[in-house]
Amino acid sequence: MNTDTYLQHIDTEGRTLIDAVAAAPEAAVAACPDWTNRELAKHMGDVYGFVMAQLRAGNPEARTPPDATPAPDTGDIAPWFRERHQDVLATLRATAPETPVWTFGPDKTAAFFFRRMAHETAVHRWDAQQAAGALTPIDSELALDGVNEVLEVFMLHRRVNEPPESSLHLHRTDGEGEWMLVAKDGTLTVTNEHAKGDAAARGSAQDLLLYLWGRGRGSLECYGDDALIDAWGAVTP
Missing domain, CATH: 1.20.120 (Four Helix Bundle (Hemerythrin (Met), subunit A))
Known part of the structure; x- marks a missing residue:
């Protein structure tokens, strides 16, 4: 962009x-x-x-x-x-x-x-x-770039809370985009790949962006431990 x-x-x-x-x-x-x-x-x-x-x-x-x-x-x-x-x-x-x-x-x-x-x-x-009380959607490509910004800048360099020792897979459903987040031994890594995590969230780029910014799950399809999903969603706000 x-x-x-x-x-x-x-x-x-x-x-x-x-x-x-x-x-x-x-x-x-x-x-x-x-x-x-x-x-x-x-x-x-x-x-x-x-x-x-x-x-x-x-x-x-x-x-x-x-x-x-x-x-x-x-x-x-x-x-x-x-x-x-x-x-x-x-x-x-x-x-x-x-x-x-x-x-x-x-x-x-x-x-x-x-x-x-x-x-x-x-x-x-x-x-x-x-x-x-009058919502309009965030542009999908802008939201995709926003997901990348959260992961590249805030998750890695400016997070508010530490992620749980686990892995989270994010999958965009309104276009290309997959990410694997792994927190292990105090180190967080983020990669662009399809892989199985301890928890997973699937949804539009907007829903993924809002989830990563602490706005809740929205319409995301979530899999795995609810506590892990909530904890990952509270890392960057």
């Missing part, structure tokens, strides 16, 4: 997120129990501010403090978030993907944030729409 495609998704997903927040600002966000859509919009605006700071600094050696443009304490938050969304898009468009920048992943170029913001925006758009 190239940077132009990521920018298109950031644009369209962000606009849809704004619409969901504007429609139901006080709706509770199921994946983030302490948030309403208003808090979700504030989080996204703050994330955009952080990303803009890294891109503008162009310093791969050190994290730059985020651009602090606070959200309004009261009233309609959608205009503030709309401005932040347009600002991050403009900043990304003005930055060459190969520009060295600080990131929390192995890729220390601006390309990291093109990809990251596409998935951050898409998943939180899904959250906001779920809260508002």
Whole structure:
């Protein structure tokens, strides 16, 4: 997936997120129990501010403090978030993907944030729409890339919880895509292959993506020990 495609998704997903927040600002966000859509919009605006700071600094050696443009304490938050969304898009468009920048992943170029913001925006758009009661699906190819990002970046380099000592096979059903995750002796490996795991989950790229981000099993077909499946689904949120 190239940077132009990521920018298109950031644009369209962000606009849809704004619409969901504007429609139901006080709706509770199921994946983030302490948030309403208003808090979700504030989080996204703050994330955009952080990303803009890294891109503008162009310093791969050190994290730059985020651009602090606070959200309004009261009233309609959608205009503030709309401005932040347009600002991050403009900043990304003005930055060459190969520009060295600080990131929390192995890729220390601006390309990291093109990809990251596409998935951050898409998943939180899904959250906001779920809260508002009007869901539309995440693009299947974007979701596939999102699964790969979770596994390549977050599972291997930024996980919140350690996976259970076991193996998990993931199988995409709306196109090509299979992964084998093995946690053994404190080491996690991820490969693209068809193999039998201690547990398995089959479903669309979207359902696999949302499962890996702690949004539950959705329509996944799951096999094996339920505790293992739940534990693997709690590694990265």
